[in-house]
Amino acid sequence: MRRAGVALVLAAAVGLSACSSQSTQVTGGRTSQEALESYTSLGLQYLRAGDTSTAKGPLLRALEIDSDYAPAFNGLALVFQSENEPELAEQYFRKAVDADSQSAMIRNNFGAFLFGEERYQEACHQLSRATEDPFYQQRAQAFENLGRCYRRLERLDAAEHAFNRALTLSRQRPVALIELADIQLIKNQPVQAAILFERFRELVEEKRVDHFALSLWVGVRVARYEGRAGQAATYALLLKNMYPESEEYRLYEESR
Template sequence: MFVSGMKSVFIVILTMVVIGCTPNGTKSSESGSAYEAYSRLGFEYLQAGDTSNAKFAFNRSLELKSGYAQAYNGLALTFQLEGDDQLAEDYFRKATNLSPSSAMLHNNFGAFLFSKGRFQEACVELARATEDPFYNSRAQAFENLGRCYQNIARDDAAKHAFKRALQVSSSGRPISLVELSDINLKEGNLVEAEAYYKSFLEFVESRKFEHYAKSLWVGIRISRQTANYNRAAAYALILKNLYPDSVEYQQYKESAR
């Protein structure tokens, strides 16, 4: 998930469920109840970018069950996509109030708040998302939380969150590895920083992940400190060519003066 502009962008993953509907919009015998079917249909429209029909489907779901949190979540995501932030926030709050134990709803709301630069509030929601040990996107939630803590200068909490992301992930978290490498560099722990970065490079070398601006900048700093100047120069060239407008490239230029 996501890789340039990693500091300011969250990717909210929606799990889309294909449902069986008859031509008149009623559920098939294999579907759940009607309100669930309409909500799932709304997410299909949302995935396709059809916000008008998405809103119709979610509203129809709420007509059938007024307290259905997933439909409110769908409307929140729809209005977020349309750029109507106040309505998006209102519906996120309705969804989380109706289903306060839902990790997915708190993660979505936290991602929305993060995207608006409201980091203190975002961290609260994202922390709630990590509490459910059975949440299938828990590793992503911990990673999101770590990035949120970084924006409110809570590096110790961020470090813990990134470590937890690695612990609960079955496939590894390349971004968490880079962030932990960066934090350890700032703390003067070169050995740990290098170990995390080597683990990240395994993803790059196996073509499972690509370098982005921050990973290159971290690589430059590690290479300098380990006297691998050729590698530092190679990373710097890639950073200049691919991410010339990035904050990391500006930091590199300042460091080279």
């Protein structure tokens, strides 16, 4: 239905959620909980460094201490996702959800994984669950991810609500600004789209974000609405040069 976009953003994988089976026994001068967190954090550090093979060791060590430790399952899921092993990644994501069904971080990560697998109905379910926790530090990101998922299901009203919630929680989420501007243009509300695009453009000028295919296509349409043919041509040229194979460029060509 829509163009291929950038992958959904994963939550900060270093977040460690509580687990009902945690032990407080002291071993080797530190509690087992401290050991669990240390091993899991070490595994995620290796993962961020791109050393997925070494990352597995500390995560498995954490599971030796607590065989039901959700953050370690989540870490292994991310490792296998990075290694392009989707079946194993899903297996460990499900273990993580079973171990801690209330973890918004795990739900967000699992939803992002399912989105990447183009299983949008399932992805939206997981992402919706991630948005339910009012104390989740990445809640704005989860709403943004959810909005993009709803767009793949052609549920524009639900997507609009999710993007608005993301911007309520964090005013400067560039993807939500552009996706919402695009929806306003589809709904023939160019004034609202122009306001949203201007907020995004300010972030670009401040060098906090870069243009991407959809932002340039939105820019073309907003500039046309405002009667700025030169600016529209500039955005179109950038779109052609940077994203010639994108659906946005195809839509631009059809609109000429």
